[in-house]
Amino acid sequence: MAYRSTEKTRAAQAQRRAALLTEATALVASGGFSAATVKAIAEKCQVSVGSVYSYFDGSADLLAAVFRVGADQELAAVRAAVDNADGAADRLRALVETFARRAIKGRQLAWSLLFEPVDPRIDAERLTYRASYHALTTEILRDGMASGEFPPQHLEVTAAALIGAISESLTGRLSPTHAVTADSTDDARTVEAILRFCLHGIGFVGHDNPASSATPIEGTHR
Known part of the structure; x- marks a missing residue:
């Protein structure tokens, strides 16, 4: 009985921690990391501030956990879209379009995950997730080169350039100072402009893509 009680206690604690992270992520999605204070999270969950701290090793640990929740769901959505696409070109389209569309739709969360100044711990988490996107992009490029869809090029450099182009091209769009429209x-x-740039940048010319009339990039190398 003591063992079962311990398992139930752990499950209950995990559930309460998950509930705290859910509310904290919602606060970030609506007002950024600055809105996800321990006090605000405690009020949302109707618990004491001390109770929140019992599940996290300080506010920096809490914000890092919130970042991982938000970043995980975005990366999972991009990976699912890529996995459901056929061929390297369509997989790259899926990556670019899914990332950009979700960022624009949930721009406050995207801004917070990508750009909002917070804490060195968040910067470290950003590097980790950037590496995940880099690995996924590199895989797509490698497959495209092997199938002949993409011309030979430097995999690591091209993947890094694509990731940088996608995120940086959204900076103004996601900025809290940017006027929101329903257009x-x-x-x-x-999204189409970002996709066109990325396809043009890797020298891909297809019959049914936004960059079909673009001239391939010269001087690419392995």
Whole structure:
């Protein structure tokens, strides 16, 4: 009985911790990391501030955990879209479009995950997730080169350049100072422009893609 009680206690603690992270992530999605204070999280969950701290080793640990929750769900969505696509070119399209569309739709969360100044712990987490996107992009490029869809190029450099282009091209769009509009056409044009740049940048020319009329990049190398 004592063993079962311990397992139940652990399960209950894990559930309460998950509930705290859910509320904290919602606060970040609506107002950024600055809105996810321990006091605000405690009020949302109707618990004491001390109770919140019992599940995390300080506010920096809490924010890092919140970052991982948000970053995990975005990375999972991108990976699912990539896995459901056929061929390297379509997989790259899926990566670019899914990342950009989700960022624009949930721009406060995207801004916080990508750019908001917070804590050195968050910067370290960003590097970890950037490495995950880099690995995924490198895999797509390698497959595209092997199949002949993409011309030979430096995998690591090209993957890093694509990731940087996608995120940096969204900076102004995601900024809290950017005026929000309900113009979905403008959103679509933004995503298409990013996709066109990425496809052009790797020298891909297809029959049914936004960069079909672009001239391949010269001087690429392995």
